[in-house]
Structures are given as C-alpha cells and as structure tokens.
Amino acid sequence: MASFAFELVSPERLLLSEPATEVTVPGVEGEFTVMAQHAPFITVLKPGIVRIKLASGTEQAIYVRGGFAEVNPDGLTILADFALPAAELNGEAFARETAAFEAALGHAHSDEAKRRAQERLAWLNDLKASQSAAAH
Amino acid sequence: MASLKDLRNRIASVKATQKITKAMQMVAAAKLRRAQTAAEAARPYAERMDRVLANLASGMKDSPEAPRLLRGTGSDQKHLLLVATAERGLAGAFNSSIARLARQHAERLIAEGKDVTILPVGRKGADVLRRYFAKRLQPTIDLREVKQVGFANAEAIATTVLDKFEAGEFDVCTLFFSRFRSVILQIPTAQQIIPAQLPEGTSAPAVPYEFEPDEAEILADLLPKNVAIQIFRALLENAASEQGARMSAMDNATRNAGDMIKKLTMNYNRTRQAQITKELIEIISGAEAL
Numbered sequence: 106m107a108s109f110a111f112e113l114v115s116p117e118r119l120l121l122s123e124p125a126t127e128v129t130v131p132g133v134e135g136e137f138t139v140m141a142q143h144a145p146f147i148t149v150l151k152p153g154i155v156r157i158k159l160a161s162g163t164e165q166a167i168y169v170r171g172g173f174a175e176v177n178p179d180g181l182t183i184l185a186d187f188a189l190p191a192a193e194l195n196g197e198a199f200a201r202e203t204a205a206f207e208a209a210l211g212h213a214h215s216d217e218a219k220r221r222a223q224e225r226l227a228w229l230n231d232l233k234a235s236q237s238a239a240a241h
Numbered sequence: 242m243a244s245l246k247d248l249r250n251r252i253a254s255v256k257a258t259q260k261i262t263k264a265m266q267m268v269a270a271a272k273l274r275r276a277q278t279a280a281e282a283a284r285p286y287a288e289r290m291d292r293v294l295a296n297l298a299s300g301m302k303d304s305p306e307a308p309r310l311l312r313g314t315g316s317d318q319k320h321l322l323l324v325a326t327a328e329r330g331l332a333g334a335f336n337s338s339i340a341r342l343a344r345q346h347a348e349r350l351i352a353e354g355k356d357v358t359i360l361p362v363g364r365k366g367a368d369v370l371r372r373y374f375a376k377r378l379q380p381t382i383d384l385r386e387v388k389q390v391g392f393a394n395a396e397a398i399a400t401t402v403l404d405k406f407e408a409g410e411f412d413v414c415t416l417f418f419s420r421f422r423s424v425i426l427q428i429p430t431a432q433q434i435i436p437a438q439l440p441e442g443t444s445a446p447a448v449p450y451e452f453e454p455d456e457a458e459i460l461a462d463l464l465p466k467n468v469a470i471q472i473f474r475a476l477l478e479n480a481a482s483e484q485g486a487r488m489s490a491m492d493n494a495t496r497n498a499g500d501m502i503k504k505l506t507m508n509y510n511r512t513r514q515a516q517i518t519k520e521l522i523e524i525i526s527g528a529e530a531l
Contacts, residue, residue, distance in 0.1 A: 118282035
C-alpha cells in the first residue's frame with residue numbers, strides 16, 4: 106500500500122515522524138481518513154483520537170486536544186496543542202482536559218469564540234462517553 | 242603597604258570567589274545544554290505553524306474579513322511592550338541589553354506621542370525598566386518558580402496579552418527577548434506579534450488548499466495560538482541565551498580571579514622577602530653596633 110510522510114508535532118517537541126499508510130483524523134467537520142495522494146487540505150481539529158496505521162504495520166491511537174491538520178503533496182502534518190497516547194486517557198486525564206477547556210471558555214471574548222469553546226467541551230464529553238462505553 | 246596577614250586574607254577570599262564562579266559556570270553549561278535541547282525540540286512545531294499561517298494568511302491579509310489579530314485594529318496609537326528577561330542576575334549584559342533595547346523603543350514611541358505600556362516577564366528587566374517608566378509598567382509576570390519553561394507558561398502569558406487586546410488596551414504588541422546565536426553571542430531582538438507578522442517571503446501557495454471550515458475561521462483559531470507559540474519560542478531562546486551569557490560571564494570572572502590571585506601572591510612573596518631582609522639588616526647592624 107502506498108505510504109506518505111506523517112508528522113505529529115506538539116509545541117514542545119516532534120512526537121512522531123514516520124511514513125504511514127492511513128491516518129484517521131478528528132476534524133471539526135467530521136472525522137476523515139487521509140491516505141496517499143490526498144488533496145491539499147487544512148482543517149481545525151476537535152478533541153479526539155488520531156488513529157495511525159504506520160507503513161511498518163503497527164497501529165497507534167493518540168489523543169489530541171485540538172490543533173490543526175495540514176495535508177500537502179508531501180504528506181500529512183498534525184499540529185496538536187497537546188497529545189497523549191489514547192491508552193493513557195483515563196478519568197484523571199479527562200478531568201484535566203475538562204478543566205483546560207473550561208478555562209478556555211472563561212477566556213472567550215466574542216460569542217463566536219464562546220460557541221466554539223462550548224462545542225469543544227461537548228465533543229470532549231462525547232469522547233469520554235464513547236471511551237467509557239468501549240471499556241465496558 | 243598591606244601587612245602579610247591582610248594579603249593572606251585577600252588571597253583566601255579571592256580563591257573562595259573563584260571557586261563559586263567556577264561552579265556557577267559549570268552549572269550554567271549544564272543548564273545551557275538542556276535549554277538548547279528544549280529550544281531545538283520546539284522548532285518543528287513553530288516551523289510548520291509558520292508554513293500553515295503563510296499559506297492561509299497571504300490571501301487574507303488585506304481583506305476586511307481578516308481577524309483583527311492579523312489586520313490590526315486600524316490604529317497604532319497604543320503600544321504594549323512585552324519584555325522578557327531572566328529572573329536572576331549575574332549573567333553579564335543579558336538582562337540589561339534586553340532592557341536597553343526595550344527602553345530605546347519605548348522612548349522613541351513616546352517621543353512620537355504614542356501611548357506605551359510595558360508588561361515585563363521576569364523580575365530583572367522589570368527592575369531596570371521601573372526606574373524609567375514606573376507609571377507605564379504593568380505588574381510583572383513572574384516565572385521564578387518555573388524550572389523549565391513549558392508551553393503552558395507561554396499560553397498563560399498569551400492569554401493575558403490577548404485579554405488586554407480584546408479589551409482594547411493596545412493596538413500593537415512588540416515582544417523583546419534575546420535570540421541565542423552562540424555562547425558568546427546573544428542578540429537582543431524586538432518582534433511584533435500583534436498584528437501578526439507574516440514569515441519572510443510569503444507568497445500564495447503553489448497548490449490550492451481546501452479549507453475546513455473556511456479560511457477566516459481557521460485563522461481565528463490559529464492566530465491566538467500563533468501568539469502563544471511566538472512567546473514560547475522567545476522564552477526558550479531567552480532561557481538558552483541567559484545560560485550562555487552567564488556561562489561566558491562566569492568564565493571571565495574565573496579568569497579574572499585567577500589573574501588577581503597571581504598578582505596578590507607575587508605581592509605577598511615580595512612583601513615577605515622584604516620583611517626577612519629588613520629583619521636580617523636589623524640583626525646585622527645590631528651585631529655591628531656591639
């Protein structure tokens with residue numbers, strides 16, 4: 106299967122830079138899957154899980170708090186605000202994430218920004234619900 | 242002429258100082274390595290952010306729909322100077338050179354009749370600037386408790402700045418910090434962060450991108466983040482510069498102490514010999530007198 110360059114970076118460091126064959130990304134307007142030869146594309150991310158199939162055959166799932174994804178002819182770059190292996194996403198991590206989003210909501214100035222912050226909080230709750238459903 | 246005892250004390254005290262400066266130099270060298278690694282690790286994100294921003298913003302710059310963080314408020318009357326310095330001194334000219342650059346900038350703006358407020362990050366710069374601009378100074382953002390600057394620190398500062406921007410407290414924000422070139426060279430730098438400066442050589446992207454949601458909305462998300470990233474980058478550069486400056490300052494101090502010890506020891510030996518000679522003369526002339 107054709108692979109493309111995949112990079113996951115957080116403000117503090119480069120987390121992953123490896124060829125991948127298939128990456129599912131939580132975009133604000135729905136999840137989408139990037140494969141080789143995807144059209145150039147920039148989107149905002151919602152809090153969710155990025156699922157990566159590496160060219161080496163292993164699969165990874167990583168939680169991102171939000172950020173941006175850029176698909177260019179060379180590959181896919183995800184700029185994550187904060188990233189955590191999905192396996193470590195427990196009750197404690199959810200509580201911390203919720204606190205972070207509520208703080209952001211408190212700092213929202215315009216109605217537009219407030220709406221976005223609320224939307225994000227709702228997405229996080231959805232994710233939490235789906236995670237705990239999967240656990241049972 | 243100083244007595245032998247005085248000289249001995251002097252030599253002992255300079256030696257003690259030399260031990261301290263030597264230790265500080267080694268600590269700075271170790272911290273510098275860590276700061277440099279952190280700065281390097283943060284580079285990929287900033288680079289990609291620049292690229293995405295360039296792709297997005299080149300087409301939006303002059304459009305009236307562009308967010309205010311990119312377009313500006315339409316005025317440049319009120320300026321906020323964000324001055325990032327260290328929390329500790331004994332780092333050569335590190336703190337004073339950043340403060341001097343900020344002061345010159347502020348004085349120029351004031352002479353042009355602009356309103357200037359200063360938001361210091363780090364105690365040392367605040368101490369210097371308070372002497373000149375006490376009335377224009379805002380409460381210092383203190384990073385004394387922070388061992389290793391993380392993105393969260395930068396984000397907190399960015400939130401403060403953005404709150405002020407939304408409240409209409411300023412039109413233009415300039416960030417002052419020291420760019421790290423090498424251990425002996427750190428360049429105090431002024432960088433305008435609001436309205437956003439596009440990276441050099443920005444042109445329309447070669448490939449047309451699709452955007453989801455539209456450009457304006459992505460920009461509304463991206464620009465505040467970019468402010469945080471620019472601040473983060475400045476803090477990391479500053480951390481590396483501070484340790485570099487301290488390392489070379491302490492290296493100089495150690496060398497100076499060494500020179501001083503050499504001179505004092507020479508002086509001490511001469512004085513001792515002179516005293517012995519004097520005593521001998523006294524004994525001989527006493528014996529001759531008999």
